[in-house]
Amino acid sequence: MNRPVCLIVPDIDDIEPKSSDPPMTASTPPQPTTEPPTKRDLLLDCAQELFTKEGFHATGIDRILDRAGVAKMTLYNNFGSKEQLIVEVLDRASEGLIGMMGEWAARSSDPFEQVMHLFDGLGEWFSRPDCRGCLLQAAAAEFSDPDSPVTQAIQRHDARVRTLVTRIARATECRAPDDLATQICLLLAGSLSAVRVCRCRQPADAAKRAAAILLEDACRRAEPPRL
Amino acid sequence: MNRPVCLIVPDIDDIEPKSSDPPMTASTPPQPTTEPPTKRDLLLDCAQELFTKEGFHATGIDRILDRAGVAKMTLYNNFGSKEQLIVEVLDRASEGLIGMMGEWAARSSDPFEQVMHLFDGLGEWFSRPDCRGCLLQAAAAEFSDPDSPVTQAIQRHDARVRTLVTRIARATECRAPDDLATQICLLLAGSLSAVRVCRCRQPADAAKRAAAILLEDACRRAEPPRL
DNA sequence: TGGAATAGACAGACCTGTCTAGATGTTTAG
DNA sequence: CTAAACATCTAGACAGGTCTGTCTATTCCA
CATH class of the missing domain: 1.10.10.60 (Homeodomain-like)
Incomplete structure (x- = not known):
């Protein structure tokens, strides 16, 4: 509560709109650089x-x-309004996040490894000192009216994540890939929530181990029982 | 959270002091009832x-x-201040949640079943139409200054959850109970985050299935490899 | 008699959103 | 090349609320 008012100068750092860190973004628009941002x-x-x-x-x-x-x-x-600004920020953030996740997964072609890379990427993100967790999740906590455009943006993002994870899960050819996808999404959400409190990569690493067990289990059940 | 402790005012309409729902509370303070709330x-x-x-x-x-x-x-x-009110609301909400989780777990004496009951209880909670997810998680999304008393209340809650889950995990006598506890906490956080979007019990049920797999795996690894 | 609660005004700040009048720069027409 | 037309952006005032927090004067009740 009671924050410093009219903060012209940021917390510790810059004034310049140059982002002082390798952007870690995927899917920044394809601008030929050097062009000033609109x-x-x-x-x-x-x-x-x-x-x-x-x-x-x-x-x-x-x-x-x-x-x-x-x-x-x-x-x-x-x-037009602050609400619309929020919606567009969320849509862009979602796009960036989905892009990052896609790139992380694309580090391998094996679906099992893709899931592992997903959590590795998350761990890299969580390791950055400026990481504050998922903006969409924060928005979901702050806006609860199910009809608001903000909530709809959150749901769009949720569907995108689910689509991405489901695609990978289905590629594993386990018996119940959609259930597996749901479980992986739970681990993603759980680690994104946990990082808000612990501020380190540990939740991502723990989620990765859990995901490996769930994946292995899902694939094992798909095969005829040994013995 | 939602934890209708002594919830005097119903959901949409107000003024009447009769609490209009089976309280689902655990651990309402032991008041001999009928006494007007302070x-x-x-x-x-x-x-x-x-x-x-x-x-x-x-x-x-x-x-x-x-x-x-x-x-x-x-x-x-x-x-004294709105911030202090928030802190006390959060502490009380945490107390209620931990109490509920404790009661859910206490439905069985077998630690495996206790974990299952944990997610069953969560599912019952999620099924209520007024369930909006965990207030502590919402606070974590809205307050990010690590020094604020609000953040400290959130961390206290986090530690309590972890203690409760770790106690159960250790009772399973699996090989790495603390890792198992971490994974279960991730599933708890994940389902609490997911319910905010989907507003149904499905995340709890999915998390329960995942927890069963993780538990079984953790215990299996503890035993000498068969054959 | 005294402690707790009351209503209500108040201060000072911040909020979103609107409006105006002028500056800037770019495109188009002559 | 000049000039007019155009769109974009600017600073700043402004309206009408809401915010947290303080203060006072009064009432209630033990």
């Missing part, structure tokens, strides 16, 4: 950063504007 | 309900006061 993208970036750090309700429009160095009307011309 | 408890109840439904930042003090029918000074005399 005001729109700048707003999305700053909004995402502040929403991630402080929460959605706790972050005022003015804080975002100060940070982006952009006039209020630019925001309202581009997004 | 203003303090009334405030905690209403605050918990509104925080659960709307979020912490989105819920203003005045809304809590209106709902409780209590003067502002009563709140500030009892709690």
Whole structure:
């Protein structure tokens, strides 16, 4: 509560919109670099950063504007409302997350290894000191009206994750791939929730071990019983 | 959480002091009933309900006061600040949840069954239409300053859950009970996160199946390899 | 008599969203 | 190449709320 007001200068670090870390993003739009970002993208970036750090309700429009160095009307011309800004931030964050997960999985062609790489990637992410967990999960905690566009964005993301994981699970050719996918999604959600408290990669590593056991079990049951 | 301890005010409509649902509570304080709740408890109840439904930042003090029918000074005399009110709501919610989990587990004396009952209980909770997931998890999403008293309350809760689950896991006498406990905690957190989106008991049931597999695996590995 | 609760005003800040009037830069027409 | 038309962005004031927290004067009840 009671946060420093009108934070022109960020927490410890930059003023520059240059992200001071290898972006770890997948799927940044294909821009040929060196081109200055549009005001729109700048707003999305700053909004995402502040929403991630402080929460959605706790972050005022003015804080975002100060940070982006952009006039209020630019925001309202581009997004129309704070709610719509939140929705677009969430959609973009989801896109980035799904992209990252896709890249992690693509480190192998074997579906078992793909799942392992999923949690390895998560562990790398969790290791970064600025990692605050999944923004979509945070939004789900802060917005509970099932009809709001924010909730719908969250559900879209959820469906995307499930699709990605289900695709991998089915490739294992185990007996009940959709159940396996559900269990892996639970482990993903669990580690994303846990990292918010422990702030280290441990939940990802633990989830990886659990996923390996579940995977092995699912595939074992698919084969005729030995003996 | 939701833990309708002494929930004086029903869900949508207000004012009547009869609690309109089988309380599902564990560990309501031992009060000999019929005694009117203190203003303090009334405030905690209403605050918990509104925080659960709307979020912490989105819920203003005045809304809590209106709902409780209590003067502002009563709140500030009892709690001193909104932040402290949040902390006490969280501590009480944690107590309720841990109590519920303890009762669920106590439905059996076999540790394997205790874990199963844990997720069964979760499923019963998730089945209630007013279930909005775990308030502590929501708080973790909304408050990220690691030094804030709110965060400390969340960490206390986390430690309590871990203690409870670890105690059960150790009773199984499997080889690595603490790892097993970590995995079960991940499944708990995962299903608590998932219920926020799907609003049904399915995550609890899926987590139960996953937990059974992990448990069986952990115990199997403890025994000498067959053959 | 005294402690607890009350209503209600109040301060000072922040909130979202609107409006205006002017600056800037880019495209198009002559 | 110039000039007009256009869209975008700017700063800043503003409206109408809401926020947390304080204060006072009064009432209730033990």
